[in-house]
Amino acid sequence: MKKTCAMVVSATLLPIVAFAQETLTPSSQTDSSTTPLAFCSVEPVTFNSAALMPKGHIKVQAIRTEIIQDKVALFSGDVDITSDTAVISASQAQVNGNGRDLIAKGDVTYQDAQLKVKSDSVALRSEEERLEMVNTRYQLTGFVGQGAAKDILLDTDTGIILKDVSFTTCPEGEEDWQIRASEISLEKGTVWGQAKHTRFYIADVPVFYLPYFAFPISNQRQTGLLFPELTSSSRTGVDYTQPFYWNIAPNYDMTISPRVMTLRGAQLNTEFRYLTERSQGKAYVEYLPSDSDIAGNPDRYFYRLEHQGLIGDNWLLNVDFNGLSDNNYLLDLGSDYYSRADTHLYRSISMSYYSENLSVNMQVKDFEVLGNTADSYRAVPEIKISYTKPLGDYFEFNIDSELAHFDNTLETAPTATRFHIAPTLAMPLRSAWGELIAETTLFQTVYRQDNIEGTQLKEDVERTLGQARLYGALYFERDSSWFSDDTSMTLEPKVQYLYTSYEDQTSIGFYDSTPLLTDVEGLFRGQEFTGLDRISDNNQITLGATTRVLDKNNREQFVLSVGQIFYLEDNKVIAATKNQDRSALAAEVDWRFNRNWSFHTDVQVTTDTDKVDLSSIGIEYRQDDVRFIQLSHRYVRDLSGETIDQIGVSASWPITENWQWVGRTYRDIERNRSVETYAGIQYESCCWAVRLVAQRSLNNRYNASGEQSTDDFDSGVSLQFIFKGIGSSGTRRSMLKDGMFGYRQPYSLN
Structure with missing residues (x-):
């Protein structure tokens, strides 16, 4: 027998269903808790809204339909009731008062965009804007959460109330943990569930009781307690942290985490985050008053401020500023930002400009030095400007410049102001089978050094160096079957000649320069130091080669690179002197x-x-x-x-x-x-x-x-x-x- 269909207009049904959507819709920002894992036997319930009716309409389908004097409609046999927001399936249903009241019985299923409920009966009172379901099992749509309830009441004034209810995110029949309560309610305009007389069960064993308990039923950011962390170590003793998350605004939040350590006392950790259309950042502060594990009970702290933001269309502002109370803070109390092996905390404030040909970077660089480590110089400030300009089809002009002032926390240490400019004329020729680069550079550096009494440094130093570089590489490729069929092999030989003139630099201090470790790529670098305080003289040839084996998808299966520098003259810069004729x-x-x-x-x-x-x-x-x-x-x-x-x-x-x-x-x-x-x-x-x-x-x-x-x-x-x-x-x-x-x-x- 075919189903018959009846159309009933009823606008009074809408507020109830609309309210459920407002309170239960999970956030689109999902996390791993709602992503089905391989070993999960349950999938989140989905809801297809395409089958819903237009606003204000209800469609009823059933095998048998009886309408009594246009006041009562009786439906039986595979009854499907579809409104503009929900679907109800039942064995039989009765609609009274031209759609004002609806009663469905027998294997009833109610589903909307927020939840799916199976119950013995459903009663919908449109004038009272009230929906009642008896003896139910429910699942949250799009969220692995389910449970049972003796009664469920949806009311536009009071919200959703579940009587004698349970809740868990475990699959049905495998409830490893479960919340049971005499009542759970969701008030209008909130995504928090509030439970009364709550018992928390692990398996079937009650582990604690709360007269009142609030918990989230969506993945939206919400104010409340996060799960605690409990650890133990010889540094802190038993260590308990209880985070509290404060959702201040859609683009502001804060996490406040009291921490109790049996060996050291109570610590307060706070993290404030912000996000705007043009910037983002966070401020992090940790404070431990009166550390009871250290003689004298000193106060201890750590702070960090991070900021990244746009200033205009081409300007960027970056801030990374931090500090701590003592050398052993990271060792004793740990950090999410630094390792226990770190000896420096880097600080910088920079402003950068970028365009097609010009880049400008202005920054202040500082360090927090831990322990009896050699003090590092800070650049206060440092300004770098780089400009690139093509000259015709074959040549390219580039100029790099820098102005920096270096200071030290040690009053006896020399200080310096350095200006450096390096124009380069290059002829880069590149193709699919190889490349040839010829370039010449002039290095002009001026130093003004102070506090140099008792050293071999000079107050005013000018250094002029010239450099010529010729680099060439070829790329060969052929089919190969060394490792498997459908592979190809490349051979990429490369050679570089480098000449850099010599000038005595012993009258210049070390401010931002230290020797570099050399790997295969570093052999072609042409400089053996970071920074500019030492530029090594060179007259050398570098030979290298790389071979690769690629599969049919051009993924590397094997890569071998080798290289070595051959010195044609002895190096004269003292800090870079070599005892061999090759690297x-x-x-x-x-x-x-x-x-x-x-x-x-x-x-x-x-x-x-x-x-x-x-x-x-x-x-x-x-x-x-x-x-x-x-x-x-x-x-x-x-x-x-x-x-x-x-x-x-x-x-x-x-x-x-x-x-x-x-x-x-x-x-x-x-x-x-x-x-x-x-x-x-x-x-x-x-x-x-x-x-x-x-x-x-x-x-x-x-x-x-x-x-x-x-x-x-x-x-x-x-x-x-x-x-x-x-x-x-x-x-x-x-x-x-x-x-x-x-x-x-x-x-x-x-």
Whole structure:
């Protein structure tokens, strides 16, 4: 028997359904808590609004229809009632008063853009703008949240009320956690659920009771408590942090996080964020009054201000300013912004202008130096201007200039003002098969140095140097089957001749210059120092070559690069003097054996002695993002008078579908001791997760004289719970990135 169809006009139904949309629609800003995971057995309910009726209309379809004197309509057999905002399905339905009242019974399903409800009966009172459902199970549309309720009442005045109700984000029948309450209500204009006489259950065991409990039922930013973090370590004792999120405005918010440490006391951490049409930034402050673990109970603090914004169409303003109370703050209390191994906190305020040919950067650079570390110079200010202009079809003119003043916190240290200008005339010729670049540059630098008594520095210094560079490269490619079919191989030889004139520079101080480490690409750099205080004289030829194996999608499977510099004359700049007629041989290999195995190494070998100066090796087996094992080694013969020789192992592997294990250890072979040991295990399901982490690493604490200890270790254990869907869906840190070193992929293949 075919369904019959009846059309009934009723505008009074609209406010009830419209109100439900206003209160329950999840934000479009979803997070991982609502994204179905591979091991989840439930998908969020979806709703197709295309089948809804025009505004003010209702369509009723049923197998049998009976209308009594245009006042009562009876429907039975597969009844479908569709309005402009909701759909109701039932075994039978009755419409009274020309659509004013609707009663549906028998396997009733109600669904709109916010929720889906199955119940024994539904009663809709249009004049009272009231919808009642009895003995229900509900699911939130677009959100993995569901539960049961004895009664559900939707009213335009009071909102939504659920009696004898439960709520969870776990799948039905697998409720690992659940909220049960005598009543849950959603008031008009809010996305918070308010529960009375609330019991929180893990499995079927009640773990705590609250007479009143408020929780979010959407992913919109909302004011309220976030999930706490509980850890333990020898530095802080038992460490408990309770974040409170304040949604001040759509473009302003703040997180206030009281932190209690049994060894040190109570700390207050705050983070304020803002976003405008032309700028964004945040201000972060941590304050610990009277640290009880340190003699004298000093106050301790850390702050940071970040700002990025547009000023006009081409001007950018950037601010990164921070500070802390003492050298050991990062070691004792940690930071989301800096590592425990950092010795400098960088500060800068810059304003930049960019156009097609001209760029201008003005900045003030400063440092917060930790421990008894050599004080660094700050640039207050530094102005850089670069201008580029094509000259015809073959030539290009470029001019770089800089004006900077360098100051030091040490009153006895020299200070300097430096002006530098470097015009360059170049002829760059490039094509698909190669390139040839010929250029000549004039370096003109003027120094004004003060506070130089007792040094070999001069008050006024002028330095004029000339440089000529000729660079050429060829690109060959052919089909190959070395690794697999459908691959191609390239050979990219390159050569560079570089000449830089010499001038004695011993009368110039070191303000922003330090020797650079040399890799394969650095061999063609032509400069051996950062900054401009030293420009090395050169008369040298650099030879290098790169070969690549590409698959049919032009993805690199294998890359080998080698290079070496041959000196035609001895270098005369004292700080860059070399004892050999050639540089160390630099080589780098990246190799993806197959989709799972990858290998990376870079090495520098002194060819006169065949000694390795620097090397790093990494080999990794990776099955997917959570299944990998990595072995790494790094070696430096001489780094500030010390030899670095360390080996490390990192691994991540699921134990079962829900259990994940991460481990990492680094060992110092030179000193025969562990540097860091880290292990974490995590259980995660659709609706909750728990993580246990244990770690032991070097303390690196500074003593009273500013010297850093290299023999003390710190150990700790942390435990974190996440109940998805009623607060934060994740943690602030990842087990792969946590710790002193963290995880890095060992290769750089494209």
